[in-house]
Amino acid sequence: MLLPPITRSFSFFHSRRLISSKCRNSQMGPENLSLIDKRHRASFRLCNVSGYKTDLLEIHAKDPKFHVLFIPGNPGVISFYVDFLESLYDLLDGAASVTAISHIGQTEKNWERGRLFSLQEQTDHKVGHSIGSYISLDIFRRFQEKVTYCICLYPFLAVNTKSSTQAIIKKIAVSRTLCTGLSSLATILALLPAWISRFLVKTSVGKSWSPPAVEALCKHVLRYHTIQNILYMAMTEFEKLSEVPDWSFMREKKSQMAFLFGVDDHWGPLHIYEEISNNVPGAVLAVERGGYTHAFSCTEVGSLWVAQHVSALINNYLSKH
Numbered sequence: 001m002l003l004p005p006i007t008r009s010f011s012f013f014h015s016r017r018l019i020s021s022k023c024r025n026s027q028m029g030p031e032n033l034s035l036i037d038k039r040h041r042a043s044f045r046l047c048n049v050s051g052y053k054t055d056l057l058e059i060h061a062k063d064p065k066f067h068v069l070f071i072p073g074n075p076g077v078i079s080f081y082v083d084f085l086e087s088l089y090d091l092l093d094g095a096a097s098v099t100a101i102s103h104i105g106q107t108e109k110n111w112e113r114g115r116l117f118s119l120q121e122q123t124d125h126k127v128g129h130s131i132g133s134y135i136s137l138d139i140f141r142r143f144q145e146k147v148t149y150c151i152c153l154y155p156f157l158a159v160n161t162k163s164s165t166q167a168i169i170k171k172i173a174v175s176r177t178l179c180t181g182l183s184s185l186a187t188i189l190a191l192l193p194a195w196i197s198r199f200l201v202k203t204s205v206g207k208s209w210s211p212p213a214v215e216a217l218c219k220h221v222l223r224y225h226t227i228q229n230i231l232y233m234a235m236t237e238f239e240k241l242s243e244v245p246d247w248s249f250m251r252e253k254k255s256q257m258a259f260l261f262g263v264d265d266h267w268g269p270l271h272i273y274e275e276i277s278n279n280v281p282g283a284v285l286a287v288e289r290g291g292y293t294h295a296f297s298c299t300e301v302g303s304l305w306v307a308q309h310v311s312a313l314i315n316n317y318l319s320k321h
Helices: 030-037 078-091 119-128 137-142 164-173 176-190 194-202 211-221 224-240 247-252 270-279 293-298 300-320
Strands: 009-014 043-049 052-059 066-071 096-101 149-153 257-262 284-288
Touching: 052 078, 066 078, 078 096, 078 211, 078 293, 078 300, 119 224, 149 300, 164 176, 164 224, 176 194, 176 224, 194 211, 211 224, 247 270, 257 270, 257 300, 270 284, 284 300, 293 300
Parallel strands: 009 066, 009 149, 066 096, 149 257, 257 284
Antiparallel strands: 043 052, 052 096
């Protein structure tokens, strides 16, 4: 059901960030890169959402016809998505206000004093905000009247038993000793001078990353409480996503959903693409083949490409409704 234009909400979900430096920008010409230099700038705001300190990243349109809400994956640090959200706002020509909401306990400061939050608690946190979006399809199913259209970017919908990376992360996430050790290591790295931590990131996982992405990792992720929450949330994700997706709901709402997969993405592998295609005939599916994959928001060109894809989906949906 469409809401009145001023409160119409478009929700899209990035399932999880893969810490990887793989990215190609060969598809971006000068006409696209010029958009990067002309972007409207997003502003950060700390507010109280459902009783918890939460980071918001916002761009307000003067006369919005609808609202786009972005819920990140895990890590849920919205600083990673600055380039993407600013590009999306401009590609929508100011027709929409754009808001990104962080996960609880994954902010720069330890507002929740070390408390850990599960996938369900992170979902309920967004539901409590009464903005009709979702961290998983569960929110869309429970609050259907609040969401007009959902776009799932590189969706993590089911555990990939063939992924060695997921197996390793799961082993770490379920081990209190390993979680503590990794969180402590992050704390030590955070104590280094800023230029050293940035250098380490740029020469390891973030060789092609944009400055905002490098800053997000150094300033927000390398915190004891953040790593603890990332791993605890991951543990509960592996438990929940061992279940079969709700195909009946997807079939019922397929006209209000779209999915973007990557060619080489173990979080959203192409066999899930095939499963959706087989179980939800007529679903809007696409595969990104430019090499941006899960880490798309860590580069300006990847952010711009996905923003162009998302804006095209939204404009196409609006033209039919």
